[in-house]
Amino acid sequence: xxxxxxxxxxxxxxxxxxxxxxxxxxxxxxxxxxxxxxxxxxxxxxxxxxxxxxxxxxxxxxxxxxxxxxxxxxxxxxxxxxxxxxxxxxxxxxxxxxxxxxxxxxxxxxxxxxxxxxxxxxxxxxxxxxxxxxxxxxxxxxxxxxxxxxxxxxxxxxxxx
Numbered sequence: 001x002x003x004x005x006x007x008x009x010x011x012x013x014x015x016x017x018x019x020x021x022x023x024x025x026x027x028x029x030x031x032x033x034x035x036x037x038x039x040x041x042x043x044x045x046x047x048x049x050x051x052x053x054x055x056x057x058x059x060x061x062x063x064x065x066x067x068x069x070x071x072x073x074x075x076x077x078x079x080x081x082x083x084x085x086x087x088x089x090x091x092x093x094x095x096x097x098x099x100x101x102x103x104x105x106x107x108x109x110x111x112x113x114x115x116x117x118x119x120x121x122x123x124x125x126x127x128x129x130x131x132x133x134x135x136x137x138x139x140x141x142x143x144x145x146x147x148x149x150x151x152x153x154x155x156x157x158x159x160x161x
Contacts, residue, residue, distance in 0.1 A: 038062035084123030
């Protein structure tokens with residue numbers, strides 16, 4: 001999905017969200033690199049956002065892919081580490097293309113989703129100091145609210161909204 005880029009307060013941009021097959025994702029030969037997995041977790045139409053202690057903003061659970069890990073394995077691990085949530089399965093949704101600053105670079109992220117049938121017990125930890133069940137809609141993409149990652153909000157709206 002090539003739409004108008006979404007820009008955050010630091011000048012980072014979500015350039016594209018490509019709804020491709022997971023088999024097309026190649027972290028070894030990817031250009032630009034694909035070092036990151038994100039997870040859009042939904043419960044009763046709302047998306048789980050974590051408040052990142054370091055960046056001081058609401059964002060999707062996710063993080064860096066470790067050596068020897070697949071994007072899917074990283075998504076499972078990051079979701080557990082950042083929220084305490086364990087899911088049986090994840091659905092691959094898209095590959096996001098970002099233009100990032102400091103330093104300037106292009107990067108991909110693998111985007112997965114999980115739909116929960118019950119409200120989970122969430123665990124505050126070193127990275128996540130709070131949790132929010134956020135209602136994604138088109139208005140949220142245009143104006144995600146104070147301290148909400150505009151890029152993650154746009155991904156949530158496009159995947160779950």
